[in-house]
Amino acid sequence: MTGFKKFLVRGNLVELAVAVVIGAxxxxxxxALVADIITPLIGAVTGGHQPNFADYTFTVNGAKFQYGxxxxxxxxxxxxxxxIYWLVVLPMTRLLGLLTRDKAVTEKQCPECLSDIPVAARRCAFCTAVLVGPAGSPAPAHGRHSA
Incomplete structure (x- = not known):
């Protein structure tokens, strides 16, 4: 029973419940906006009477289709x-873009095994491939001197 209590008071569950209630x-x-404002506006534009879209139907072989x-x-x-798109998705996308814009790159992808490795790495920790240096030549191996 204590596990169930912990589940009920978790923050995510409470936030989800609030979101469902607000969404409903x-x-x-x-x-109400569609029925009381938009539908009468459509009626005013199309013929001056207030249409009730719910009454719009057509019948095929005795089957009644309520398309309205x-x-x-x-x-x-x-x-x-x-x-939701204009008030939630766009602002969150912009906020996340602002938060991640100034983040410094700390990892790169190994060209051989495609693992994420530190930018300064000279050898991949996963496949031990020698990584290319900034001038396009292989990075010098540790402890070796060139001739």
Missing amino acids: AFSGLVE DFVNHALSFLIVAAV
């Missing part, structure tokens, strides 16, 4: 997706 409230708000309700939900989804 936001979804209701967007559905789908249009309402599609508009709601697009609005929610746009708001």
Whole structure:
């Protein structure tokens, strides 16, 4: 039972619960926006009467397709997706870009085994390949003198 209590009071779970509640409230708000503002605007542009998209249907061989309700939900989804993109994704991307922009490069990739190794390494710790020096020649081996 103590493991379950620890699971319930973990920070990530509480944050997720708050996000779900706020998301549900936001979804209701967007559905009201579509039904009460956007749909009447479409009606004003298309003919002056307020359409009820939920009533828009067509029938094929006795099967009734309610495409109008789908249009309402599609508009709601697009609005929610746009708001999340513009108010969450873009700012977080910019913030992460600012935080990682000034980070100094401390590792490079070994050309032989593609492992990450320190920039100053002269030999790969994983495959022991001799790494190329800055002038394009192999880095001198430790303890050896050139002739």
